[in-house]
Amino acid sequence: MNSPVPPSSEQGTFVTDAALKRLKKRHAAESRFKLYGQLAIGIAIVALVTLLASIFMQASSAFTRHVLTFDTTLEASYVTPEGERDPEKIARNVSGFNLLLQDELSDQFLPEDPGLSLQRELYGLFTRLAVLPLARKTADTPSNIGTQQSFSVALADDIDLYLKGGITRRKAVNLGQAGAVSGSMDDGFNITLGKAEPLQSALDKFREDEATPTALIQIGSTWFRMTGLDGNTASLEYIAGTPQAPVSGADVSGLALEQAQDNRTVTDRQIAWTMLLEDEGRVKSVPNTTLFTNSDSTYPELAGTAAAIVGSLLTMLVCAMLAIPVGIFAAVYLEEFAVKNRVTDLIEVNINNLAAVPSIVFGLLGAAVFINFMGLPRSVPLVGGLVLGLLVLPTVIIASRAALKSVPPSIRTAALGVGASKTQAVFHHVLPLAAPGILTGSIIGMARALGETAPLLLIGMVAFVAEVPDSPTDESTVLPVLIYKWSTGAERAWEPQTAAAIIVLLVFLVLMNLIAIILRRRFERRW
Amino acid sequence: MLETFGHLPIAWLLFAVLAAAGFVSFFAGRTEAVAVGRGSSERLNSQPNYHGYFVAMATIGPAAIVLGLYALFGETLVRGELAGELPQRIRDLGSLELNQYIDRIAEQSAMRDAGPTGNALFDAATARYTSLLGISRIIAVFLALLAAWAGFFVAKRKLSVNFRARANVENGIKLLLFMCAAIAVFTTIGIVLSLFFEALRFFSRVPFFSFIFGLEWNAQTGADFGAIPLFFGTFMIAFLAMLVAAPIGLLSAIYLSEYASPRFRSIVKPILELLAGIPTVVYGFFALQFVAPLVRSTANWVNGLAFVPDGFLAAQPTSALAAGIVMGIMIIPFVSSLSDDVINAVPQTLRDGAYAMGATKSETVKQVVMPAALPGVIAALLLAVSRAIGETMIVVMAAGQRAQITPDPTADLTTITVQIVALLTGDTEFDSAKTLSAFALGFVLFIVTLIFNLIALRVVQKYREKYE
Known part of the structure; x- marks a missing residue:
């Protein structure tokens, strides 16, 4: 529809200057209004893109992780201290395997008499339970004990995050060749750098952002902390690696860090050790399969979604068994059989309202009725499925009614005409024709149930579940609740982990919706 | 044996x-x-x-x-x-x-x-x-x-x-179908009864008026049960959400139904509906990780301006504004698809009449279509508000836990739903005032959203009949 424009050639009485001005104004208002609409749509789409992009960016680092590989002899003295070869005891012997790993590291990095704090710093590269897969593997093949084996162990979450570029900003710089060297291992060294300028500018840049930057210096396989930089002369203090005084002429490289070690969760030495291991090619990045194979854990690098995925599937199973048949039958009744009277009106109004009741209210219902009144156990998929089933019931009913409504009345009339009863007409003719629509609606309802969190919190599905549940009456958790729990974790490493779990959930949702769309495309009939 | x-x-x-x-x-x-x-x-x-x-x-x-x-x-x-x-x-x-x-x-x-x-x-x-x-x-x-x-x-x-075996069997089937339809009613009855009786038990311990009009909320210690700060937080966040969702949702609905080409519409509409399919816990994470820090740094920047008094904005790590903005984004497709239906229900003859008088498109929308669609739009907004009030995960993750009354949107506020979750998560005994207060809150929440929904659904229905 085009707005009226006065013909320019013909100056009628109505076309005055004032009128033309008004018209211009009106057209400006018109395009402004149109712009507002475009802007609104633009904002909504930008919000969606930002949401997805921020989650994918967060998650990208969680799909790989860093492991340390090491070759060692599986000494029986570590693995089976009491000489037993009971697989179950070996699998539980976490402290023995820890000792094995720790001694392996100590041999490489620590001096004779390191002291407790230094040991703790080194052993902090791993969490205690990181050796658990190792223990399980050994328990499976006890014949390996006493032989040379190659293992890989997940690095602790903070180190992993550091290696992925988190924790603190940094800049690696080449400092040329060492000049004059003075000093000793105990008192520190002063060395003249080939070129100090890049380091100085990196540190200055960090200082601009009100940080307290620091620098680590690597000469060969020895790491120093820089305690001062005066012109070209740097004061160094030995921290890790081969205890060797710098020699003039050696290549010097530096690592400027935005935060000093008091302000971050990874110490200078831990960084130096990790870099040394990386130089040896023993620390490397591998695909994070833990995310799918492990259950929940208190350590982010060991936590996975396996138990929650199974819990979600079991909950969905119960939910579908309640909501889909009941929803379809209710829709058939309301659409095909109900006579219009007060009772059916009440049911109608009620279903429409129920669809708009906040989901958390269903959680309260579950807590009061299923758990308190009926005495069903907390935290189980059975109760979760029942609550979600009631929650999506109105959705399924409304979708099924729409599908039934779209079947033309001629089908019913024809069936009745050849002598079918009302029930036969509905069950033999209308329902099969409405089935694709009903199925699509049901899948969309299930997708909604899969993403639901709040009601499940109230029936105790937040419990820490370390084992994969295998029946609807086992304690379990579900994916969205796991996401909520992980998002409350204190360590930084939970953030990418949570984002990765969100992507797992989104993949499931996309799959369900794709199935619904394909079904609709494939079977939809226009009458 | x-x-x-x-x-x-x-x-x-x-x-x-x-x-x-x-x-x-x-x-x-x-x-x-x-x-x-x-x-x-x-x-x-x-x-x-x-x-x-x-x-x-x-x-x-x-x-x-x-x-x-x-x-x-x-x-x-x-x-x-x-x-x-x-x-x-x-x-x-x-x-x-x-x-x-x-x-x-x-x-x-x-x-x-x-x-x-x-x-x-x-x-x-x-x-x-x-x-x-x-x-x-x-x-x-x-x-x-x-x-x-x-x-x-x-x-x-x-x-x-x-x-007459068949007639009898068919009656039996009809009875089964009716029972299935009645389950929805039983669910409502179950909700009302369970909330009502638990709330009654709560009010036998804490006087009704000190709950409804009390200004102090301290349920975790079992000391104070004045729910006004929670009501304030709930409506504040819902208000902020509507500030985002109402204009964006409404304007995009108008654009899609009045201006957009069918092709544009068929691409953009599903994209907007994607927003409705994302689970709320994902929005919560987005609010916590992305929007809340943004709100905080913006508030700090405002505080740093010369003419702003020190500490003018609270700039908390979790804030009502962050929760409100994200909740608003979540509600956009809700508002836009409901108002889209309403706008499309306005008969084309009304528009044609306006065009015939020489009105531009925007004038037709503003002076003819919107007044005709107004009751329906208001109903859509009411439904959206009721949705915002009942929304849980976003506020649980991004709004905070502190029960306070402050007009500052960058402060952390708590809501009815946040408190219900906080009170009922973990090991609960069904006999303490603390647990029962969650049911009293749930009852209030249910009643408020029910009233909003009833009004809105009634208006929408009437409106449909009018033009059909």
């Missing part, structure tokens, strides 16, 4: 009994009908199969009722019986601890291969519980079989040449 029965998984038992009874009676009924019709189904009023269905229905029905009753009340009876047999000193514990004790017994009994715990009394009680459970199951199955048998014979005697 009894203990073996006590260990059997009961659900399978029920199904087995019902399925077996159904099969047997169907074939018995069918055979009977064929015999009555002397081998020819033409004589019969209904097909033999319908006679079979009828008998099966009459057999399974009563048995299912008996077993259903057992499933509901069986365990309670067993527990009552066990409680009566326990030694006096345990019975004197008080109902809460006694119940917990029996819970532990039931748990132990459910673990089939669990060995004795070493506590002689507990083990004896567990064994007794298991055998009582076995006895109750035997009785239940026996009663169910009896009911099935009675139903079977009554039904079988009814079979005759003129018996």
